[in-house]
Amino acid sequence: MTVQNHSQNMRTQALVVEKAGSPFVLQEILLDEVRNDEVLVEMKYSGLCHTDIVAQHGLMPVGGFPAVLGHEGAGVIRMVGKSVKNKSLEKGKLVLLSFNSCQKCSSCVSGLPGNCPSSTEINFAGTRKSDGSHPAKLLDGTGARGQFFGQSSFSKLAVVHENSVVPCDVSEESLAMMAPLGCGYQTGAGTVLNVLKPTPTTRLAVFGMGAVGCAALLAAKSLGVTHIIAVDILPGKLEFARSLGATETINTGDVDDICAAFAAIGGVEHIIETTGISKLIAQGIKALSHAGKMALVGVPRPDMPIDIDPLNFLMSTKTLVGVIEGQCNPPETLPQLIQLYQQGHFPIDKLGKVYDVQNIEQALEDLKAGTVIKPILSWNSISDTQQ
Ligand SMILES: [Zn+2]
Ligand SMILES: [Zn+2]
Known part of the structure; x- marks a missing residue:
């Protein structure tokens, strides 16, 4: 040219x-x-x-x-x-x-x-x-x-x-x-690698299986996390999440309150929230374990306030953290993620x-x-x- x-x-x-x-x-x-x-x-x-x-x-x-x-x-x-x-x-x-x-x-x-x-x-x-x-x-x-x-x-x-x-x-x-x-992949992966930092035994859930959620799932898998719970409303996306390594799935269309669904499968310690849906955010906070952590990546709609029970929050040591671009520094993060991909641990080609x-x-x-x-x-x- x-x-x-x-x-x-x-x-x-x-x-x-x-x-x-x-x-x-x-x-x-x-x-x-x-x-x-x-x-x-x-x-x-x-x-x-x-x-x-x-x-x-x-x-x-x-x-x-x-x-x-x-x-x-x-x-x-x-x-x-x-x-x-x-x-x-x-x-x-x-x-x-x-x-x-x-x-x-x-x-x-x-x-x-x-x-x-x-x-x-x-x-x-x-x-x-x-x-x-x-x-x-x-x-x-x-x-x-x-x-x-x-x-x-x-x-x-x-x-x-x-x-x-x-x-x-x-x-x-x-x-x-x-x-x-x-943007999308470093946001999902960075939130897991830089902010939540799960150990292999951490019970981690991903809300919303879009590009950010799927990248978060792959990053958690690369860390050897053994319980990865995918949450979405589309059965096709949950099936896809399983193919990527999700060990459990919750279809929000099938349950009234995800708290009960989490309780039934042993609870949740880390949540990465990518949907911005106020109701899901509120239920997720409630579902978190005593010292659980939720990273907010999706932007909640201003016209839909999040209904947080302050007592539930105060009587625990839960953390809610807003994350922009996965707290990444692109000149460092992107080569790291490329290397992870080349080693077969971050199959973004899927x-x-x-x-x-x-x-x-x-x-x-x-x-x-x-x-x-x-x-x-x-x-x-x-x-x-x-x-
Ligand atoms: Zn973006
Ligand atoms: Zn600056």
């Missing part, structure tokens, strides 16, 4: 959401210049995450429209800004893209960028923090939300912030299945399904129907940049 004009206004194709609730439409956009702390990435694949759909519908507190979303990119570096700090980021290098962070606050400096207080603004605003400029524009010059999670990877070419770029030593063929590591980017509507439909765990969009059918 040829990128002739590096300086400004490169044309490329991207999925654009015109306004809140509009569909993803593949169209030409203009990219702004690649600045000193940025990298031009040619996308090969981009995972489709639930947060993209939430943002598409304008349900995030920050960020305008039109918008180029996508935050599980995987591709190849085409150009590197002059002062990019990571010297292993070179032209031609395969990379995974992850979330952005300020790299200045105490959380970022201590290697916990998921806890960065500027995280929401940096990842959702879609303009450069330095001067509010737009890394992406429509052909008529209207500024679009770009660098969503530092990347806006629903684009054949993207101007990505250096903090979002992680080099990875994998073959181009395996890159597709790696793309969701940058979770992903590749769709041509032009079939995004099908991917969204399958995700909604629960017939696919993680749709991954391929950019390989989209032609070279036009100048």
